[in-house]
Amino acid sequence: MNFEVGGKRFYAMVSPEGMERWSIQQYTSITPKTNFKMLNVFADENENLELPGSDWDLTFSEQNGTTKLSISIYNELLERLAQMIETGFEEGFTMTLKSLDELLATLSHK
Template identity: 50%
Template sequence: MKSNLLMDFSVNKETSTVYVKREFNASISNVWSAWTEPEILDQWWAPAPWKSKTKKMDFKEGGKRLYAMVGPQGEEHWALADFTSITPKTNFKYLDAFCDSEGHLNVDFPRSDWDISFSEQDGATFVDIAIKHENLSDLEKIIEMGFKEGFTIAMEGLDQIFAAKK
């Protein structure tokens, strides 16, 4: 089993886009499920010690996922994903936003456009993510909030789920 899995994180300030390429020791079917099924998503989506809690999810074009990041003291930060495009086991896209527990958007925080692609190579699955922000200041705000560090920890949590299945 490969232990040095690829995690490439880069920022293009000209296009206000974050790019992440991540390798997983799992089949494309298992990785797709981990990204698209709330029961699995909630096990890894938040960076430990935080937890993810999905209130509702309808994974289809035009569907939504309303979820909270729950902190160690029980604090909740809600977010909404609006699914705009789904090509099974290949790609899905959504608009991400901070919101309240009912899904009303918090306009004080930027919205981002996620494009997530899946591919298999030599027994590993690669996930390529492009997260486009409306402008550079929105991108910088997310980076300042610790997005890179938190997302890296969450990816490691997903690695643990796959390792436990082996």
């Protein structure tokens, strides 16, 4: 992972059955401590992009001493959203946010 404007993260999502789905996140904008934006695109194992992708906008703000994360995902085509849902996006993203909650809970007690 290269977290800088123009950098990327290349990773595989693996289902419980062992099915792999590759993806690339390309960072398009980073404002330290407040926001970053990226293009998220499906790819094959050789990093060949399967366009179109989704534009993500992640914003961090403080509310009553607590950090709030707002995530907006923009899909140019409805078919892209359908493909994301079909490949388990909802379940995977829910698991990711739960893991983040658990990690942050352990860090706040240190």
